[in-house]
Amino acid sequence: MTMSLRRSLRLIAPFVPVLLLAACAQNSPEADKPSPIKSNAAMVADIQAAGERDKSVINVHPLSDPGIAALQDGAHADIRNGQYPAAATKLDMALKRDPEAPAVLQDRAEVAIYMNDYSLAEKLARQSWTLGSKQGPLCARNWQTVLEIRTRANDSAGVAEASKGLGECHEAGVQRL
Numbered sequence: 001m002t003m004s005l006r007r008s009l010r011l012i013a014p015f016v017p018v019l020l021l022a023a024c025a026q027n028s029p030e031a032d033k034p035s036p037i038k039s040n041a042a043m044v045a046d047i048q049a050a051g052e053r054d055k056s057v058i059n060v061h062p063l064s065d066p067g068i069a070a071l072q073d074g075a076h077a078d079i080r081n082g083q084y085p086a087a088a089t090k091l092d093m094a095l096k097r098d099p100e101a102p103a104v105l106q107d108r109a110e111v112a113i114y115m116n117d118y119s120l121a122e123k124l125a126r127q128s129w130t131l132g133s134k135q136g137p138l139c140a141r142n143w144q145t146v147l148e149i150r151t152r153a154n155d156s157a158g159v160a161e162a163s164k165g166l167g168e169c170h171e172a173g174v175q176r177l
Contacts, residue, residue: 037152038148038151038152040113040114040116041114043113043148043152044110044113044114046144046148047110047113047141047144047145047148048110048141049144050137050140050141050143050144050166051137051138051140051141051144052137053140054136054137054139054140054169054170055170064101064103065097065098067094067097068094068097068098068101068104071090071091071093071094071097072090072091072094072103072104072107074087074090075087075088075090075091075094075107075111076107078090079110079111079114084111084114084115085115087111087114088108088111088112088115091104091107091108091111092108095108100131101131102128102129102131102132102133102138103128103132103138105124105125105127105128105131106124106125106128106132106138106141106142106145108124109121109122109123109124109125109128109142109145110141110145112124113145113148113149118149118152118153121145121149122145122146122149122150125141125142125143125145125146126142126146128142129142129143129165134168134169135168135169135170135171136169136171139165139168139169140166140169140170142165142169143162143163143165143166143169144162144166146158146161146162146165147159147162147163147166150162
């Protein structure tokens with residue numbers, strides 16, 4: 001070996017164990033995998049479950065236009081059949097008839113989730129909450145929608161806001177003795 005090669009090997013020899021340890025300490029491919037993201041169907045199931053869990057004494061059901069109710073029923077059938085664009089079309093038609101119908105806005109938000117349009121879903125859920133009674137099952141669905149979307153976006157401040165809003169939806173009854 002030449003003198004310069006020996007000198008170079010002598011200079012790097014102390015670093016070889018460090019390099020070997022660093023190579024061993026690298027994350028395994030499994031550790032690099034992101035945490036699993038909840039499916040759209042699971043998100044919507046959790047949103048609907050939040051509404052079903054809320055047993056508030058206040059549960060507002062405004063009178064609805066029979067034409068809007070028929071469009072909602074048709075949209076629900078489309079959702080059950082996985083026909084999300086058709087459901088969206090029916091709900092959009094219902095919203096043209098009554099753009100301030102909180103229940104229709106929330107239904108459309110849930111369809112937007114199925115269609116991967118999370119920003120629209122959050123916008124519609126917040127609009128539904130603004131126009132709705134701010135208590136009861138619809139309120140719970142509104143805030144659970146925001147919670148799901150903020151969780152998906154890894155927005156801890158948004159998750160905290162949605163959790164607080166969700167907690168404020170419930171109105172307990174008066175305890176009678």
